[in-house]
Amino acid sequence: MTADADGTPRLTFKEMCAKFDVTPRTLRYYESIELLFPERDGSARFYGPRELARMTLILRGRRFGFALEEIRQWLLIYEEEGTEAQMQAWTDLATRQLETLEDQHRELGKTIEELRALRDQLAQSGSSHDLDA
Numbered sequence: 001m002t003a004d005a006d007g008t009p010r011l012t013f014k015e016m017c018a019k020f021d022v023t024p025r026t027l028r029y030y031e032s033i034e035l036l037f038p039e040r041d042g043s044a045r046f047y048g049p050r051e052l053a054r055m056t057l058i059l060r061g062r063r064f065g066f067a068l069e070e071i072r073q074w075l076l077i078y079e080e081e082g083t084e085a086q087m088q089a090w091t092d093l094a095t096r097q098l099e100t101l102e103d104q105h106r107e108l109g110k111t112i113e114e115l116r117a118l119r120d121q122l123a124q125s126g127s128s129h130d131l132d133a
Contacts, residue, residue, distance in 0.1 A: 002046065010039065010046040020055050030058060035072050065097055 001009050011019060016038075017027055030036045031045075035058055038045040047055075054075060061071040070093060078086040 008048055010048040011052070013038075013045045013047075016045075016047045016051075016055070019052075020059060022059075030055075030068075033068060033072060035068065035075065064094075065101065066093060 001011055001015060013024070013027065016022075017024055020027075027036070031038065036047070036051050036054055038047050038051055040046075057075065058068075058071055061074070062068070066074075074086065074089055074093060077089050
């Protein structure tokens with residue numbers, strides 16, 4: 001870890017990859033689609049507190065199933081409209097994503113029950129020709 005001129009800690013490219021357990025390709029891609037804006041010193045990149053916070057939010061958004069473009073737009077709202085607008089947008093995105101995940105959960109539950117029933121049926125009959133049912 002290094003520090004900038006006013007003593008603010010910052011990470012190198014390699015340290016950033018290690019801290020967030022992402023590949024160099026992923027980090028470069030996030031920069032190319034304007035999710036991250038590292039400081040540059042020649043060919044070296046440095047990531048300060050703002051970029052670390054953004055990366056945390058990006059990875060959290062991905063874990064929740066948001067598209068990178070949705071995340072990019074959401075981060076842009078903060079810069080253009082501030083915290084309140086960003087939180088409202090987050091609430092809207094979260095509500096929509098929760099509905100999608102709940103639908104998927106219901107469908108997955110049905111699939112699990114169907115598979116379990118078929119497995120149990122086949123286990124009881126001891127025959128594989130019942131798969132056509």
